[in-house]
Amino acid sequence: MPTFIETQFPIARLSLESYKERRANNSQTLTGLGKWWGRKPLILVRASILGMLMSASDNPKKDREIFLKILTMDDDSTWQRCKGEIPVASLREAAPPEIQEEYFGTRGFKQGFTDEEKEEIVGQIWESLTEEERQVLDSQRRRPVPDRAAFDALPYAERLRHCERPENVTGPTATAWAEINAHLTTSANSLPELVEQLGQRTFGHTPRVGDCFCGGGSIPFEAARIGCQAFGSDLNPVAGLLTWASLNLLGGGKDVQEEVMRVQAESLTAADRQVTEWGIEHNDLGERADAYLYCVEVKPEGCDYYIPLAPSWLIGEKSKVVTRWRRVSGSDRLQPEIVMVTDAELKLYKEKKGATVVDSRVIDPFDPNRSWSVEALRGPEGLRRWTNDDIVPRPDDVFQERLYCIRWVKTVTGINAAGHPVTKSVRRYAAPAAADLAREAKVLTLLSERFADWQRDGFIPSKAIISGYNTEQPIRERGWAHWHHLFTPRQLLTHGAISEICDGIPCSREARVGSLLGIGRMANWNSRLSRWVPDKSKEGGSDTFSNQALNTLFTYSIRPILKWDTAWPVLTGVLLNSHPLLAKVNPVDARDIQENCDIWITDPPYADAVNYHELGDFFLAWYDKQLAKAFPEWSADARAELAVRGDGEDFRRSMVEIYRNLARHMPDKGLQMVMFTHQDPAVWADLGMILWAAGLKAAAAWTINTEYAAVGVKKGNYVQGTVCLVLRKRTANEPGFLDEVYPLVEDEVKRQIESMQALDEDGEPNFNDADYQLAAYAAALKVLTQYGTLDGKEVEHEVFAVRARNEKSDFEAVIERALGIACETLVPHGLDNSWRNLLLVERYYLRALDIESRGERRKGMYEELARGFGVTDIRPLLKSDKANGTCMHTPSGFAAAGLAPLSGDNTEVLPARRGRAAAGAAHPFAASPLRHLLFAIRETSAADNSPEAGRQYLRDTFGQGYWGRRERFIALLEWLAALGNAVGMNEWITDSEAARILAGRLRNDQA
């Protein structure tokens, strides 16, 4: 019996839930533990595991209903999850004084914050509260849509805006469990009980779920949380540490979490005491530093002063503070002036007034006509490489570094209008004074005194940077050859100090790991790569990995201890429903996995842009010796040479080896899911072949979109789809033959599409065009991958066969045929009767319009359709071919361009004609009947909707053939007439009206 996920998956709702989880940014469950790239949404993992454990019945609608109940994604549960929003007044009251003052007015939020910024502020407030305070705040929520019927009538995306995430509620209600148990013949009252019972039924034990590319740990963590035995491994020890922490800290239960928080709080207090004792962050006015801003400076040849570098000298949009530079006689160093400016002046600074780096050129601040290329300044040999002992630039280095601004803060107490004492924080920005520079020197001395010991003990990094795609950047752009060069002396001193303090606190391994991850978090939030963000809602430092690179900066910000309270803690409270988890983590190469699992869920680094092994080293440099102490059995090396990457032959070989190993380590009735984020649908055949060669067969494929906006596609962003390919083990290696395979593929594609259409018939649409196309691919994969050979050829041989460009393997040809079948099966509503008589290129145009009218604008989808219809040149049909803004020409948009005389042989059915124009010949669409019909619409529109000219044109063009085609023309015109009503099809409004009028005229036409 197939499992639920082999027959269907609630793609639409799941996509929206995944998107909601991702948008929660720092309040996602695992992100607090530390940075990893490409973590998968937990709700997607949860749904995938349950979908693989639950069997499909012969009632797909009921299955869907029950599945949604288990996930608390049905209508009743969504209502339960909608607790409503906390009134702004309550939020304000609960906020710490500095947040109150910064973001709130007397009535609510101060003006000018976007919804996203407000969400972030609420997150900050939430994080500052104790568990009891959170509960008090939580109890004040008000349901935004108090009426149940009105709530149910909202689209799911709208409803979700007001809902808790499924992981933050207790699960299905008792009534829901009764229904679930009745349908599944189980007796569960919780997810772990259900998982246990379903696992026993299929595998005879608690299901064991593994991930051999576990990264940030989403898959093993969620698997364990819903009651599976989980196994996670990853080549990279940083990923191993994060996964271990997810399972043993978040999954360690209340006592563990409390100990982690206690040890972290204790160490922060001790570090604060130490820094206060050193006197390096306090001044004589009773103020403390809460931000230090540094910049790079350079003295180009021919310039007799150092130019401080920045692409903008705006410090704070909200504070209206900027930096200006002035010359000091007798010195080659400029003097910064930190000043408040008028709104008009601020605007100029926002537009980069005074910028000293523009388009990779250094600009003389006193003579903008003088500039030097940054590249040339580095010299023909490049920069000197820093040695281990270098912690600041040497005097003769090209790039120097200086502190140019400090933000000071002081708490003052006063009496408010009502006569109550109030405290508030007063902040000011200032250029460093002599005493501050003396403190800088002291920091350097303190660090130098400890440097060698701390490197030996692993409290600060000592590793050299291995040059690679990303790691080459700091080496080339700054000469930083060791990881500690990415940190200023102040950062090394304070991070080293807290690391040493943590080492001295007796505690459990869990608490030790908590502190270690704290060090990693600090490294991310406090490095020479941490940008200063002057934006209104922020005015603060951002993290090193706000993107997936090691970009060097000309100005950067440093966090004094005062600002560690958000960056240092890995936990902000005890996790809801936290109970010890059954799990194991083992950082090994996926080729060496020895564990058996019933279900493998993996998210391989497929043709990935992220160089995990390089970026991970940023953290590993800090963990290094401490990691070895906590996990002596682990390798503390990233073993970059074993990392799976790229998409060439080496990649394919490693992948076949890895998946063959996983197939060996699962029972015959086991399942696998391979997740990957597809930018290019063409990568499909390749991945399919790899998995096929590894001894697996495809069972289904679903795409979950994680970049939805509530309405339509998020502007300016690619829609990111995660494809979830479900696989089983191929237990027999039957031979397959191409001529037999084609009809089977045809049947399977049709069956798959029909079953999806049936689920889509009522209620909100679950699948979009991309899903149908993917399903067609999956159906082809399903048929193909059950065979061991195809026409006598070994699959493995096919995977590694060397082919000329554009040469297709048989496998690719079958996949493409599947797409063709899907295209033929998916007829736009209302065109069923005309479809058969249309040329392929006409069908393409109409299908493309059909997807356009449903909001699809991704170019890749239009190209995929073209492949399905065999149209090789779509450019003449497209009005725009923007990556995320593709659309077709309208009749008036085409005007008369590319119109060619009707070709003689196209008066009847021509399904096999392919759409490539012969050299020099017109495009096949130009001579098609539909193209002439579009021209008649254009004529009608141009004649102020008088249909005569259009009708006459058709009669002249088609002669006697006109009468035989009239009914078909009318049907097409009516279909085109409806387009202008669709959302986002404004460009069609005029032509659609013309089409409606022309249709009326044709209907009344007489010979």
Ligand SMILES: C[S@@+](CC[C@H](N)C(=O)[O-])C[C@H]1O[C@@H](n2cnc3c(N)ncnc32)[C@H](O)[C@@H]1O
């Ligand atoms: C796309 S990420 C996985 C992300 C993960 N699913 C999550 O939710 O965080 C791919 C992972 O594969 C790991 N990796 C690369 N080569 C490997 C190998 N040979 N063996 C095991 N893991 C490897 C990388 O370190 C990276 O963490």
